[in-house]
Amino acid sequence: VQDLDTSANLSSSPVIAAFKVFQQELDTKHDKHERLVKISRDITIESKRTIFLLHRVTSVPDVESILKESDVKLDVVRQKIAQIAEELRGEDIYQFHRAFTAGIQEYVEAVSFQHYIRHRTLISLEEINASLVFPKTETVDSKESTGDTPAAPAEAAPALTFQVIPSDYLLGVADLTGELMRMCIGSVGNGDIDTPFQLSQFLRQVHDGFSYIGNTGPYEVSKKLHTLRQSLAKVEDACYALRVRGSEIPKHMLADVFASRDAMMDADEGVA
Amino acid sequence: VQDLDTSANLSSSPVIAAFKVFQQELDTKHDKHERLVKISRDITIESKRTIFLLHRVTSVPDVESILKESDVKLDVVRQKIAQIAEELRGEDIYQFHRAFTAGIQEYVEAVSFQHYIRHRTLISLEEINASLVFPKTETVDSKESTGDTPAAPAEAAPALTFQVIPSDYLLGVADLTGELMRMCIGSVGNGDIDTPFQLSQFLRQVHDGFSYIGNTGPYEVSKKLHTLRQSLAKVEDACYALRVRGSEIPKHMLADVFASRDAMMDADEGVA
Amino acid sequence: MSVTEMFADIQGFLSADQDIREDIRKVVQLLEQSAREVLTVLQSVHQPTGFKEIPTKCAKAREMFCTVRTHMAELRTKFPAEQYYRFQEHWRFVLQRLAFLAAFVGYLESETLVTREQVAKIIGIEVVREEGFHLGVEDYLAGVLIMASELSRLAVNSVTAGDYGRPLRISNFINELDSGFRLLNLKNDPLRKRYDGLKYDVKKIEEVVYDLSIRGLSKEPEAAVDK
Amino acid sequence: MSVTEMFADIQGFLSADQDIREDIRKVVQLLEQSAREVLTVLQSVHQPTGFKEIPTKCAKAREMFCTVRTHMAELRTKFPAEQYYRFQEHWRFVLQRLAFLAAFVGYLESETLVTREQVAKIIGIEVVREEGFHLGVEDYLAGVLIMASELSRLAVNSVTAGDYGRPLRISNFINELDSGFRLLNLKNDPLRKRYDGLKYDVKKIEEVVYDLSIRGLSKEPEAAVDK
Amino acid sequence: MSVTEMFADIQGFLSADQDIREDIRKVVQLLEQSAREVLTVLQSVHQPTGFKEIPTKCAKAREMFCTVRTHMAELRTKFPAEQYYRFQEHWRFVLQRLAFLAAFVGYLESETLVTREQVAKIIGIEVVREEGFHLGVEDYLAGVLIMASELSRLAVNSVTAGDYGRPLRISNFINELDSGFRLLNLKNDPLRKRYDGLKYDVKKIEEVVYDLSIRGLSKEPEAAVDK
Amino acid sequence: MSVTEMFADIQGFLSADQDIREDIRKVVQLLEQSAREVLTVLQSVHQPTGFKEIPTKCAKAREMFCTVRTHMAELRTKFPAEQYYRFQEHWRFVLQRLAFLAAFVGYLESETLVTREQVAKIIGIEVVREEGFHLGVEDYLAGVLIMASELSRLAVNSVTAGDYGRPLRISNFINELDSGFRLLNLKNDPLRKRYDGLKYDVKKIEEVVYDLSIRGLSKEPEAAVDK
Amino acid sequence: MSVTEMFADIQGFLSADQDIREDIRKVVQLLEQSAREVLTVLQSVHQPTGFKEIPTKCAKAREMFCTVRTHMAELRTKFPAEQYYRFQEHWRFVLQRLAFLAAFVGYLESETLVTREQVAKIIGIEVVREEGFHLGVEDYLAGVLIMASELSRLAVNSVTAGDYGRPLRISNFINELDSGFRLLNLKNDPLRKRYDGLKYDVKKIEEVVYDLSIRGLSKEPEAAVDK
Amino acid sequence: MSVTEMFADIQGFLSADQDIREDIRKVVQLLEQSAREVLTVLQSVHQPTGFKEIPTKCAKAREMFCTVRTHMAELRTKFPAEQYYRFQEHWRFVLQRLAFLAAFVGYLESETLVTREQVAKIIGIEVVREEGFHLGVEDYLAGVLIMASELSRLAVNSVTAGDYGRPLRISNFINELDSGFRLLNLKNDPLRKRYDGLKYDVKKIEEVVYDLSIRGLSKEPEAAVDK
Numbered sequence A, B: 001v002q003d004l005d006t007s008a009n010l011s012s013s014p015v016i017a018a019f020k021v022f023q024q025e026l027d028t029k030h031d032k033h034e035r036l037v038k039i040s041r042d043i044t045i046e047s048k049r050t051i052f053l054l055h056r057v058t059s060v061p062d063v064e065s066i067l068k069e070s071d072v073k074l075d076v077v078r079q080k081i082a083q084i085a086e087e088l089r090g091e092d093i094y095q096f097h098r099a100f101t102a103g104i105q106e107y108v109e110a111v112s113f114q115h116y117i118r119h120r121t122l123i124s125l126e127e128i129n130a131s132l133v134f135p136k137t138e139t140v141d142s143k144e145s146t147g148d149t150p151a152a153p154a155e156a157a158p159a160l161t162f163q164v165i166p167s168d169y170l171l172g173v174a175d176l177t178g179e180l181m182r183m184c185i186g187s188v189g190n191g192d193i194d195t196p197f198q199l200s201q202f203l204r205q206v207h208d209g210f211s212y213i214g215n216t217g218p219y220e221v222s223k224k225l226h227t228l229r230q231s232l233a234k235v236e237d238a239c240y241a242l243r244v245r246g247s248e249i250p251k252h253m254l255a256d257v258f259a260s261r262d263a264m265m266d267a268d269e270g271v272a
Numbered sequence C, D, E, F, G, H: 001m002s003v004t005e006m007f008a009d010i011q012g013f014l015s016a017d018q019d020i021r022e023d024i025r026k027v028v029q030l031l032e033q034s035a036r037e038v039l040t041v042l043q044s045v046h047q048p049t050g051f052k053e054i055p056t057k058c059a060k061a062r063e064m065f066c067t068v069r070t071h072m073a074e075l076r077t078k079f080p081a082e083q084y085y086r087f088q089e090h091w092r093f094v095l096q097r098l099a100f101l102a103a104f105v106g107y108l109e110s111e112t113l114v115t116r117e118q119v120a121k122i123i124g125i126e127v128v129r130e131e132g133f134h135l136g137v138e139d140y141l142a143g144v145l146i147m148a149s150e151l152s153r154l155a156v157n158s159v160t161a162g163d164y165g166r167p168l169r170i171s172n173f174i175n176e177l178d179s180g181f182r183l184l185n186l187k188n189d190p191l192r193k194r195y196d197g198l199k200y201d202v203k204k205i206e207e208v209v210y211d212l213s214i215r216g217l218s219k220e221p222e223a224a225v226d227k
């Protein structure tokens, strides 16, 4: 039995008025969430492409040019992160965290990979966050910062910042280990026998770090530990193989061997 | 052992040249896929909002105005579908199907819900596809078609069309049954005792249709059968309850009862 | 900074996080205890004898909300205010229960919908996120929906207790609520699921009203309740 | 149109779909059979005695590809050309195997990378999607990666068979391939996983070359192979 | 015998097996089609108008079981009888559906539990394992449990259709079934899980009977019950 | 001790453990059989004719608990008392069923809540953990909750049988139970989940009482059981 | 026949089935025990000292197969022969292990592939399905594939033990096996998955042969086993 | 006793239980922390430089086990000894980790299998179940299997670090372990699954020994092995 009067009254009802406000509040939130998801997807894609680009360093003579190119790509990503920061201005970042965590993790993976290649160290959360300070209002349009890391957080205007949270940092670093493993195998294939040993040292440190954290971290980290352990095993196996085969040449012969080998490969110089 | 000469040669290598082509082909495809995913998400959200809007018909006097409003919303969705059609121009739609299936299913759900409310019948795949014919080049900017369904597929210019595939239609219709169940329960609550019986007839037909198809359809359909059966049971239970309670008034008293009841509710007229 | 130091740093952060959560859990347990006690007081309205005592029971419940507010005040001290959503999962359940209880008390007292502001005040928290520990829309609405289901039960039991006027008033109230909810675009989340349940509450109350009407039981002097 | 008719319609569509798939499956089984036979012929190159017979084996394999092309021609008749991706799952596996076999024959004959066009021709299909049943980039690349893994095995076995020049040539070839693949942005899909395997093939071949070099075994007259 | 000969031999075995399975699958598909058609006929008893037509519908279903029996007869020719359990997975699903349909027809006709012997006869197969293609105990019971759930739906819909006598008869029948099942010591298998659902059917039907009883509807002239 | 000796030793441990479990499983199967038989006796109270026979049925069930106690006594001999929790999973299910049956008999006899002590005595086990095979609090509560659900069914069926007084008494009893449970601070475990079901039983029974009340049936002299 | 009688009957069926399964399980456990013991004897061939003792170990294993045959004979008595496939799941795992062990003994003795007939004889069962408890093609092949993987391990360990001739012989044998398998058209079942592992065994063995070859160790007189 | 009193009583039980669990959880957290710290110390043996420091690292780990024992002693005070199995789930994970660490320290020191008695002593608990908090057979075995996998990693890394003698000793040790496990009749439980992984460790280590052997590296002066 439809009561028309009641319906008619509804428009003036305080309850309805309140719900109209709720409707707006909820829609605004959903819309923001959706925009963040889309930016996050863009970040993921561009970060992944940066990682592919960086893998070329093991097969290409001019490492520096690839690093430069990756700087440009990562700057684009950082502009996207600035968009996230813009959306989150004045918000509780944990409220929308689920919308952009995937993209941020992928960015951590890409930027820490670049950092490792450049400095052979693990980038810290502070360093990552330091490069996510954006000068006010120029966020989207300015694209001139192709330097190492955005130098100064602008002068007067209060800067827009984005803070990667520790668990996203951890998850990004966990994925980094997979890329480092790929880099290690690739190095062996390209005849570079130093990088694998360096990488195994480094990966062992990261592995020990994660096992020190153990199951006290977020659940997603524990899930990645198995893959991390496998990556480490692959790297350790590669170093083992290099050592074993290296054992077959008497040390005084080494120089000869490489000399003759380079000759054989019609190359003038080798990076032993 | 890095062979610099070889690296230098690479740029002129036919293999590298071929892979540069592959790179472009793959990136183009991924980019298109990503654009489609984003459009699909928009379609999903807007369709869902249309469904919410349509549910208001059971509690509001002016059904027509809600239908009109839903026409506007669905036109917006159709413009988005036109964007998909534009992206797919000349492509094999099955190649990118995974990118937009979710959105299309949701659209089928929304449009078939609107159709049921308006005509109390199941919209056919042909009818849906007939409304997805877009006049050439006006796809994105034109927004004037607020009519029932876009009338004519434009004059001279070859129209852009989108074809919903049968399995997306089936999956959308399967979800429609859930909305119809909600509508049925809502009707009972609003004192409308005709709609539930109509709905139970209709849902039974749809249910029998799905059970006739059985497990010959796509796997996703089979997964939804259980929910469909539950929805039907809820609707049948509602009709049962109406019948049982209706049994307590001698038929000749019925008119009296409703009259007195309406009076009691301070209403002038009731839709029995 | 060495890798080891970096991980030690992070481990520090994680430990601190766990400690905060542990602290929160403890206060939340007290809140749950209080919520159950308020509920027990209010449950008596479903008893045949409970109807006359509604004002007393409400007063008693109001009093008990003091304890709730004390615990809430303590809860706020356990974590930085701007990280509400980081820890939200811990108190979401009890917060919705408390919103329900506050709304229910309010309804029993005045037969109107208690606003989000009022509910927040009863619980002792804010409404606006920026001001700290607040009552989010979703949590408020969830509480209101729990109340709707309690009201459908109340409609049934008030008939048993011989109060034939209340179901009709509940019916009007719930119908208005339902109209309100129909304005919202909900995601496929727990709130949506709860809202789907509202239809059954509306239906149940409608059935009670119907049962009364065909028996002519709803014609008692009700002018006073017309609201 | 009644609901029943509508579902009957759709059921008709579904049945037709299943029939098409059934037909496709049968031809695909024949293709798999042929692919296994070609493989058996080519496997002999891993045997110590097989090296001299490479040209013969390749000729034989080329011949057998006739049957493959016949089956492929039949496969094309089983479904509308523009719906390639609708049924792709049925032949993807065998198509990649065939691409591998065609690329492998080509490599054995000329020690170069057979292009997508050439592979498509050997299998008897198109390259461009618009022209019908085609060899997609991903399938071509997957075939090339299977070949890379076969070549790392060949490098090992050619040493066993006493051919010390081949590994170095394979090494150069695979390195070029690897450089090519590094240009690609792959998604997290089966192709990416296969590509990850390429690094191990490269590594294995590098180890063989190393073993030869420290023993001075790679200095044989190789000028002729310089490619 | 060389390894090659041996494997050629084995391939013979495997092919034969695959051919049998292919043949079985085809007939099973036909059976599934028939089962769905019978189901469509029988489902119409839930329609408000369907009640009067039960005898007609049952007759029609009985007729359609002829086709089922024909397919079944064909299925039996596809493999040696003593290998029933080897291929059982192929037809288990449809066999349970058919057992349900046969039991349902039987119930609709006579309102009694059709025995395993009768069900087997309707489907056109044996009861005794030794005699070949048979209806195993588990499959029969699964069919009966599916019917129980269909009957709870029927109880609801018969009230909607104005038949107030049927629910009580269904209730008695289901109670008897429930007692029967309680005699069984079921393992933790799919059958046990299905049986756990029976108690919901029992409860559902009892509530229907209750609704009729409290409104005095169950005392209407039941002379019409022609059992 | 050599590694072999050590492992031989360990195998001894493992075998002993497996033997114990095997023994336990056998007795538990007998207990399940007995529990099903008691249930069948008690199920008859849901039948219209069963009401008068409640005392007889209870007496019969009491008698059958003798067998239960015998099996329980045997079960205790199968493992050392202090390892109760080690093997608990084997009998937990049946123990909760037995607790339900004992509580149900007790309720039917006296319409009161049978204490854990009494239930334990009926089943033939201890209450105090230290004294050996005991009825844990959780298992007792689980049994009580199963009974609550059985009582909501009984309320429905007693109306069908024409007993209009019982539902009200059940309603009071269940409300008391519900208040009791609200005193408990349950974890998120199976018990909590089962308890969440109690509110549906409460609601169902209230609706039965409502149905009687609105039809004026609840005030009739209870002698009127007219069927 | 009443429903009760019918279900009592059915319980008879179910009990009989459960008893059979219990009996089968017990014998299968003994078979597993025996299989582990045979394996322990044969494992010693991987030890440096084990090579000379291969004949002795094989003889010992042959002897132990007597026990296997005794258990097998007992297993056959536990169920009607034509219900082999009904209970197959119980012994499939151990049967494949036994097929592996028999094939392994055979290979160690004669370095040839033991036929299905021979394996069946060693285990004490039939080959022909019609004659009762038999060794199915799939189970035989599974056993052979487990052996292949054991042989790749043996190739590695024989080098460690200083036997440089064996890997080459194993390599030839495995290649022959691989060609054999390529004649088969395997479905996507566990066997296919196991077969996919064969290529890793082939590759591993080829690498061992390569290692010997590049170091000039493969041409030494085999008498040289110097450890 | 009224229902309320009874439930108040029961809440007493539940609270006590929850308090115990809370206490246990806290100590277990400390144990996990300690275990992770011991692990960090022991993991350094995989470093190239770590090999010389094994004795130092072991001594350090031994020291840290003091803390473990202190925590264990505290853990025992948290609940009555005979309820070990009731709370076992809380510490099972960390106990297996500790068993691994103790067995690993023991192995590094003496290259022998540390017995269950010794492991229990290092951890500071009992072996005999009757004496209270003990190290169950399953937990000990799980710890040993974790160690086996760590040893296969150690074999690889010791070669990288230039220690060519260790892998052979590890290989012998692991083979002995494997034979030991083959004496056990494991159920299909987590332990069985872990044991299935042992064969990969065995194979891995054998391949390391092979690599050394074929290059003549295993014959280097092993006098340095101070066992």
Ligand SMILES: [Mn+2]
Binding pocket: A109, A175, A176, A178, A179
């Ligand atoms: Mn990655």
Ligand SMILES: [Mn+2]
Binding pocket: B109, B175, B176, B178, B179
């Ligand atoms: Mn929907």
